[in-house]
Amino acid sequence: MLAAVPLSVKRRAVPGRYRQDAADVSQRELSVTIVAGVRLEASKPAASLDRLVELLRTDLAGVNTLILERMQSPVALIPQLAGHIVAAGGKRLRPMLTLAAARMCGYRPTDDARPRHVALAAAVEFIHTATLLHDDVVDASDLRRGLATANSVWGNKPSVLVGDFLFSRAFQLMVEDGSLKVLAILSHASAVIAEGEVLQLVTSNDTTTDEEAYLAVIRAKTAQLFAAASKIGAVVCDRPEAEELALESYGRNLGIAFQLVDDMLDYSADEAALGKTIGDDFREGKITLPIVLAFARCDEAERPFWRRTLEELDQKPGDLEHAVQLLRKHGALRDTLERARDYGGLARSALDLFRDGPEKRALIEAVDFSVARAY
Ligand code: IPE
Ligand code: IPE
Ligand code: MG
Ligand code: MG
Numbered sequence: 001m002l003a004a005v006p007l008s009v010k011r012r013a014v015p016g017r018y019r020q021d022a023a024d025v026s027q028r029e030l031s032v033t034i035v036a037g038v039r040l041e042a043s044k045p046a047a048s049l050d051r052l053v054e055l056l057r058t059d060l061a062g063v064n065t066l067i068l069e070r071m072q073s074p075v076a077l078i079p080q081l082a083g084h085i086v087a088a089g090g091k092r093l094r095p096m097l098t099l100a101a102a103r104m105c106g107y108r109p110t111d112d113a114r115p116r117h118v119a120l121a122a123a124v125e126f127i128h129t130a131t132l133l134h135d136d137v138v139d140a141s142d143l144r145r146g147l148a149t150a151n152s153v154w155g156n157k158p159s160v161l162v163g164d165f166l167f168s169r170a171f172q173l174m175v176e177d178g179s180l181k182v183l184a185i186l187s188h189a190s191a192v193i194a195e196g197e198v199l200q201l202v203t204s205n206d207t208t209t210d211e212e213a214y215l216a217v218i219r220a221k222t223a224q225l226f227a228a229a230s231k232i233g234a235v236v237c238d239r240p241e242a243e244e245l246a247l248e249s250y251g252r253n254l255g256i257a258f259q260l261v262d263d264m265l266d267y268s269a270d271e272a273a274l275g276k277t278i279g280d281d282f283r284e285g286k287i288t289l290p291i292v293l294a295f296a297r298c299d300e301a302e303r304p305f306w307r308r309t310l311e312e313l314d315q316k317p318g319d320l321e322h323a324v325q326l327l328r329k330h331g332a333l334r335d336t337l338e339r340a341r342d343y344g345g346l347a348r349s350a351l352d353l354f355r356d357g358p359e360k361r362a363l364i365e366a367v368d369f370s371v372a373r374a375y
Contacts, residue, residue, distance in 0.1 A: 085147075095122065098229045273375045297330040305322065
């Protein structure tokens with residue numbers, strides 16, 4: 001796990017609880033705790049993000065510096081709360097897609113203090129971080145990146161508002177970049193992510209949700225940002241449309257595979273390795289692919305269980321364990337992983353257009369990691 005964050009994570013609901021000393025989140029403290037792509041050694045899957053992290057070490061350091069710089073605000077609660085989730089680490093997968101795609105397309109930073117691909121990768125991570133802050137409020141989640149979520153520490157209101165702040169910071173970075181095309185791609189992605197989260201609300205607690213409706217949700221809430229992050233790598237290099245589309249397809253299929261695995265892990269992961277609470281989806285009545293498959297395959301006797309727990313949200317101790325048993329009995333977790341492998345294959349073949357090289361190999365390994373991951 002990443003180094004412990006030097007911020008306290010338990011706060012009481014007392015008057016003035018949002019008042020913070022700006023010195024709490026000094027750049028120095030945060031900069032020593034951010035190490036992208038480093039997680040528990042013990043649970044490392046066979047494929048890892050190490051190749052990407054290694055290849056992009058300098059660029060990633062630039063991304064992290066920029067994130068720290070741009071999350072600052074004279075309103076101390078903003079860097080306090082943002083610093084909590086940023087310093088907790090995260091895999092930095094989406095910004096690495098932008099960086100690697102740009103390099104694969106021939107982007108060579110000039111002497112600029114701040115190369116374009118680094119600034120845009122930071123914008124992508126800001127969008128991702130904003131969606132996590134909002135998502136944890138919507139999902140009432142308690143654990144993120146191995147730490148208490150911002151909403152459980154500070155409450156929903158600051159989490160939503162600081163999420164808005166980070167979204168805005170992302171847009172400022174895009175405007176500084178000056179490419180309307182990049183702005184179009186990332187602003188479209190932001191709107192689609194929000195649509196996906198709303199669409200998911202609509203399908204929640206509805207056991208008639210089918211695989212197609214589920215796929216529409218994950219394409220929007222997750223795969224769209226993966227696709228955009230990858231595509232802008234080709235855009236900053238002015239590459240032909242075929243390369244933009246190939247990278248977009250790579251990102252989209254990778255994102256779908258990534259979320260499928262995430263939804264499987266929500267029932268089967270080791271909580272410490274995942275850094276999130278197992279069973280969140282079940283408790284909220286979220287209809288993910290494992291549930292869609294198990295519900296479609298279950299007999300009449302099992303249906304009332306799913307209806308009670310997921311539709312009526314009437315849950316008792318032991319229900320989650322019983323749900324996992326049913327998922328396993330019907331091969332729903334296995335087949336969700338199988339689907340993820342299929343989408344992973346599509347992501348891999350989307351890169352056929354590009355010549356072999358270290359970036360391409362690292363992007364392929366990111367697919368293998370996303371399918372095999374435990375966190
Ligand atoms: C979490 O994404 C949200 C999902 C799409 C499942 P990540 O698993 O990439 O989160 P971090 O950034 O590594 O924490
Ligand atoms: C994550 O969805 C997608 C976004 C953050 C937009 P989930 O709700 O499935 O992801 P986790 O499990 O909270 O990371
Ligand atoms: Mg969530
Ligand atoms: Mg969610």
